[in-house]
Amino acid sequence: MTARRSRHRSAAYAALALGLAGSLALTGCNSHSSKKSKKSSSSSSKSKKRKIIGGGAAAAGAGAASRRVPDCYPSTYKVTFSQQTGPKSHVAVKFKNSTSRDCKLYNAPLLRFNNAKKPLPLLQGTPGHLDGTRITVPAHGYAYAVIPTNTAATKGTEQKSVAIDFMGVSASSVxxxxxxxxxxxxxxxxxxxxxxxxxxxxxxxxAQLAGGVGK
Incomplete structure (x- = not known):
């Protein structure tokens, strides 16, 4: 009886040991699988973040491109002239931005009256590459320049026509x-x-103040 009980107990212990070993093996597999799943989830999350960041940079670049201000274009209906008489006589030059976008003007208009070889000199000096002025004309907005004609010499004679160029950053660029x-x-x-x-x-x-004919 004692020998049989001893054999039964040994068999039971062996079965228990096998069961525990199997359980530990399963636990290890599950743990390894969980780690893989976490790594995969983390990698996917990083990939999504990269896509979002990349998309944001592209959108910002497109926005910057759309915000670039183009140069203004002259035309016979966009640039108009009017003569003001009196002690502060002057010719007013008005540019109208007839587009739905802002545009930029540099320095002063280059004006050649009656097919003159050289344009009218600039009252505020010859602009350089660094000290040239620039203004932004809003959509459907205006810009102005003035030609003082408050003395006999500056008033001169009646003109037949004027050729207009829009200046660039420097005096030599158009x-x-x-x-x-x-x-x-x-x-x-x-x-x-x-x-x-x-x-x-x-x-x-x-413009009138700059020309010394402001009221």
Missing amino acids: THGPVTVDFAEKRLHITVGTSKVTNWSSSIHG
């Missing part, structure tokens, strides 16, 4: 032009002599 305005065709009486033209300004008052 962005767009020329276009020619025929004063007789537009029934305008514009008298200009040995005068100079101011830089572009966002307001007529600012």
Whole structure:
């Protein structure tokens, strides 16, 4: 009886040992699988983040490109002239941005009256590459320049036409032009002599002050 019980106990212990070993093996497998799953999830999350960041950078680049301000273009209907009389006589040059986007103007308009070889000198000096002025003309907005004609010499004689170029950053660069305005065709009486033209300004008052003919 004692020998049988001893054999039964030995068999039971052996079965128990096998059961425990199998359980531990399963636990190890599950743990390894869980770690793999976590790594896979982390990698997927990082990939999504990279995609989102990359997409954001592309969108920012596209936004910056769309915000670039183009140069303004002259035309016979965008640039108009009017003569102001009196002690502070001057010719007002008005540019209209007829587009739905902002545009930029550099320095001053280059004006050649009656097919002159050289444009009217600039009242505020010759612009360089670094000290040139630039203004942004809003969509459907205006910019102004003034030619003082408050003395006999600056008033000069009546002009027939004017060719207009839009200046670039420096005095030697031109962005767009020329276009020619025929004063007789537009029934305008514009008298200009040995005068100079101011830089572009966002307001007529600012241009008049720059030309010394402000009210």
